Amino acid sequence: MADFETLDLEIADGLAVATFNRPDQMNTFNPAMVADLLALFDRTDEDDAVRAVILTGSGRAFCAGADLGAGGETFDYDARASEMGGPHEGGVHRDSGGVVTLRIFRSLKPVLAASNGAAVGIGATMQLPMDWRMGAQDSRYGFVFSRRGVTPEACSAWFLPRLVGMSRALDWTYSGRVFGAEEALAAGLVQSLHPADALLDAAKEKALEMTASSAPVSVALSRQMLWQGLTMNHPMDMHRVDSRVFAARGRAQDAREGILAFREKRDADYPNRVSTDMPDVFPWAEEPPFR
Structure with a gap:
């Protein structure tokens, strides 16, 4: 601590x-x-x-x-x-x-x-x-x-x-x-x-x-997409980003677990972790340089 x-x-x-x-x-x-x-x-x-x-x-x-x-x-x-x-x-x-x-x-x-x-x-x-x-x-x-x-x-x-x-x-x-x-x-x-x-x-x-019921990596990515989307000038800018993000999530273990849990009518146990499994899909990685 x-x-x-x-x-x-x-x-x-x-x-x-x-x-x-x-x-x-x-x-x-x-x-x-x-x-x-x-x-x-x-x-x-x-x-x-x-x-x-x-x-x-x-x-x-x-x-x-x-x-x-x-x-x-x-x-x-x-x-x-x-x-x-x-x-x-x-x-x-x-x-x-x-x-x-x-x-x-x-x-x-x-x-x-x-x-x-x-x-x-x-x-x-x-x-x-x-x-x-x-x-x-x-x-x-x-x-x-x-x-x-x-x-x-x-x-x-x-x-x-x-x-x-x-x-x-x-x-x-x-x-x-x-x-x-x-x-x-x-x-x-x-x-x-x-x-x-x-x-x-x-x-x-x-x-x-x-x-509580959401995949933590999906929440982290959604937060970035929605806030950073306010800086974009055209929907196509976000389309380029969310296409990459959606593809990365679609092949992740979280997506498999989320679908199976829904079909089996049980709570999902998402395996992916924010600390290790965030995909490198954003055009922004760090805070922009100060000008």
């Missing part, structure tokens, strides 16, 4: 539940959290015992945005270069929230958000590439960047309009206002709301509903 500084990890019943554990700081985002989240998704991708990942928070917040302890230099990467670390390209420091978001985007396991409280700034934007977002009835959200003198980060200018529409995304990012769970639900930012004490159980139930 990896040691994490800013989150607690529990793996049971096919689910990895990662809980931000800085409640006194409202789980604010710092360099240690960046490292922990990257390590978390490396770990869950490699662990065939994990079917899905749930991310939640402790205390009153899911994640209340960036840790502002550095004061006015919080977002000045040049002034904080020695402590920020992280990838660079051409002398430009990569937005650490974007590094995390793109890692979630590339996850081989479904990712669910159980937003237990305030989800502001990166606390909201890191949820955008997650597959299912659930909130407590009193959770609150905010894309507050313009009120801090900065701009949307973590690839949110790409994800947010695709999830809630351009006009809603512009409203939220221009105003920087914090809004309630009902508005988030109506806009499609979250898919369901729950009493706070029932949220995590509901997230676990949904995660198992999504994955």
